[in-house]
């Protein structure tokens with residue numbers, strides 16, 4: 001595939017191959033090898049039309065470690081602001097003999113749309129509330145690293161599922177790999193319609209987490225909540241926030257995950273975020289190896 005757009009498009013075998021490749025890149029990093037020549041001579045443009053810390057820095061570092069030439073484009077200082085269309089923008093970028101475009105955009109499907117019109121590869125770094133495949137891959141990589149087999153692993157995702165690309169991508173990837181997924185949160189943020197995908201929907205935190213092997217907490221995305229009856233941060237924290245007390249309901253070895261950015265004292269308290277069950281920063285570390293694997297495999301499929 002010349003593009004990575006969504007885990008929905010991938011088979012279990014393709015996801016496993018990506019995870020195995022990331023594992024090899026992680027081993028190389030652990031041997032303190034800072035750079036490999038895998039993408040020497042390739043040019044990657046990082047086009048972030050929405051804010052990002054982890055994904056942007058991690059892609060940039062992954063590209064550097066693979067010896068690619070990199071251009072970081074700020075949408076806020078590009079000709080997008082003068083009214084140039086996204087398609088014209090990326091066609092112009094491609095004309096500069098670029099091999100890969102890594103893009104984040106607020107419009108669901110933006111990367112799939114440009115990928116259809118370009119010969120260069122496109123990697124989705126997050127499109128609206130739709131998909132964030134590399135985040136889900138690094139989450140699943142971390143689960144596999146810590147818990148072993150993903151088949152029948154009980155994973156509970158808690159939070160603003162309705163507006164979350166991370167939830168959708170995790171759900172698609174985990175279900176393909178045979179995990180048992182529960183989605184939990186207030187009914188306005190976790191509608192029953194999700195059950196059609198083959199997951200359990202739960203509106204009570206204790207029921208959702210007490211037998212979970214992994215609890216992945218998601219941010220309340222006020223910026224995407226345009227209309228509807230959504231809880232305040234205080235209400236959300238009271239009924240769905242993780243703290244030292246409700247951590248006692250869970251298995252002693254439960255993994256607590258969060259894709260970031262975290263809202264301390266909303267999704268979880270600092271005691272939990274920085275406590276022994278948390279692997280939040282390990283997720284970030286694993287993002288580097290996962291993105292190296294994605295860039296390496298996608299670049300290998302670009303025919304220009």
Ligand code: CP
Nearest residue numbers: 052053054055259260
């Ligand atoms: N998890 C994630 O996508 O974080 P950023 O928005 O900081 O990239």
